[in-house]
Amino acid sequence: xxxxPEVTADRQQAHLVIDSNFLAVRQGLQMLCxxxxxxxxxxxxxxxxxxxxxxxxxxxxxxxYRTEKGEIDITLRMSGARIDCAILDSGxxxxxxxxxAGSLPACADVPVDALPEGGFGWHLIRTLxxxxxxxxxxxxxxxxxxLPALC
Amino acid sequence: xxxxxxxxxxxxxxxxxxxxIDAACxxxxxxxxxxxxxxxxxxxxxxxxxxQFLDSSGLGAVVAVMKLLAPNRQxxxxxxxxxxxxxxxxxxxxxxxxxxxxxxxxxxxxxxx
Numbered sequence: 719x720x721x722x723p724e725v726t727a728d729r730q731q732a733h734l735v736i737d738s739n740f741l742a743v744r745q746g747l748q749m750l751c752x753x754x755x756x757x758x759x760x761x762x763x764x765x766x767x768x769x770x771x772x773x774x775x776x777x778x779x780x781x782x783y784r785t786e787k788g789e790i791d792i793t794l795r796m797s798g799a800r801i802d803c804a805i806l807d808s809g810x811x812x813x814x815x816x817x818x819a820g821s822l823p824a825c826a827d828v829p830v831d832a833l834p835e836g837g838f839g840w841h842l843i844r845t846l847x848x849x850x851x852x853x854x855x856x857x858x859x860x861x862x863x864x865l866p867a868l869c
Numbered sequence: 870x871x872x873x874x875x876x877x878x879x880x881x882x883x884x885x886x887x888x889x890i891d892a893a894c895x896x897x898x899x900x901x902x903x904x905x906x907x908x909x910x911x912x913x914x915x916x917x918x919x920x921q922f923l924d925s926s927g928l929g930a931v932v933a934v935m936k937l938l939a940p941n942r943q944x945x946x947x948x949x950x951x952x953x954x955x956x957x958x959x960x961x962x963x964x965x966x967x968x969x970x971x972x973x974x975x976x977x978x979x980x981x982x
Contacts, residue, residue, distance in 0.1 A: 740893035765922075765952035772924040776892040825965050830939040835929040838960045842925060845959055 722749045723792075729754035731795040736775070738783035738790055738809070743775040746792070755796040760869050767794075767801060767865050770846050773839040774805055774861065782809030782859065800848070800864040811854045817861065820844035870894055870901040874908075881910035882947075882972055885920050890927030898927070902934045906942075913938060914975045918948030923956050932962065943967070947975050 720742075723734035732753050736746040747768050750756055756764050771792070778790055791806040812818075820840030825833055844850065847863040854860075871886035883905050890898050906913055915931070917923075923931075935944040947969040949957065957963040969975040 740891070744889065744891055744893045762951065765955070768922060769924060769952065769956065772891065772922075776924065776926060779892070822960065825961055831936055833932050833936060833965065835932045835936075836925070838925040838928060838956075842956070842959055 723753045725753050729758065729796075731755070731793065733794075734792045736790050736792070738779045738787050738807070740776065740779055743772065743779060746775070746790075747772055750792070750794065755794060755801060755867070758796075759801075759867055762869050763866050766846050770843055770863075770865060771803070773843050777839055778805075778807050778809060782807055782812075784810065796867060797864070799866065799868050801867050802864050803862065805861045807859050808857050809859065811859060812852055815852075815854065817843075817850060817852050870897045872901050872905050874905050876908075876910065877972070877976065879911040880975065881906065881908065881913045882916055882975075883913065884916040884918075888919060889922045890917075890920055890930065891922060891924045892926035895926040895930040899930045899933050899937075902930075903937060906934075906938060911942075912945060912975075913942055914945045914947050914969065914972065916947045916972055917953055918950070918971075920953055921950055923953045925956070925960075928956055928960060928962060932965075935966070945969060945975060947972050 723732040725732050732750060732755060734746055734750060736742045751764060751768055756767055775790060788808050793804045795802045818840040820843060822841045823834035823837040847865060850863040852861050873884040873886055875882045938944050945967040948971055949968060969978060
């Protein structure tokens with residue numbers, strides 16, 4: 719188990735590197751939620767931040783690092799009423815060079831046995847974030863987005 | 870995965886005794902639910918009051934349990950916390966499940982039905 723996030727003295731920024739597995743994601747999220755800047759937020763925006771980060775990080779474990787394990791580098795920074803997030807990894811590039819559109823799988827008028835069990839992640843990320851951008855540089859992926867810091 | 874099952878009238882109530890259903894335990898949750906619901910009962914209510922965090926993998930596992938029980942038995946939900954309710958709302962899954970505010974509410978629902 720790695721140590722907790724490095725937090726700047728002004729409590730505005732946290733930086734954490736985790737391994738690409740689901741348990742490390744869970745532990746990383748818990749550590750980030752207990753440290754500034756997320757710890758300084760109200761429950762609602764903190765819950766939203768944890769959910770979005772969970773979706774982004776679990777996607778990396780499941781897809782980006784599907785063939786080879788590696789590290790995920792997370793930086794969160796308070797910026798006015800928002801939190802700027804930067805997620806770096808050295809896994810596979812996004813298919814088609816861009817993040818998925820995140821269209822919601824249909825569930826209305828669908829028989830129970832055909833209900834979707836997945837495909838919700840990017841819909842949640844796209845719905846809850848702003849300024850989503852993705853860049854592949856050399857062997858590194860960089861996903862940036864911002865989250866609301868206020869209710 | 871810690872689950873506690875209680876039979877109440879014709880309801881099997883399954884309490885999740887953990888604060889997260891996430892990608893790290895989604896499969897385990899599904900398996901534990903399969904075992905917990907093996908006993909016959911007309912209604913099954915999953916009590917999520919203790920669950921503070923559910924991600925899309927956790928949601929997928931809850932849907933999978935509903936599919937396991939279909940077509941003869943239905944999965945109802947109870948006690949969604951704010952963040953969990955948000956995941957159901959944003960994915961429209963709140964339109965698929967019968968959601969009760971509490972186990973008492975679920976019991977009253979049966980009396981009315």
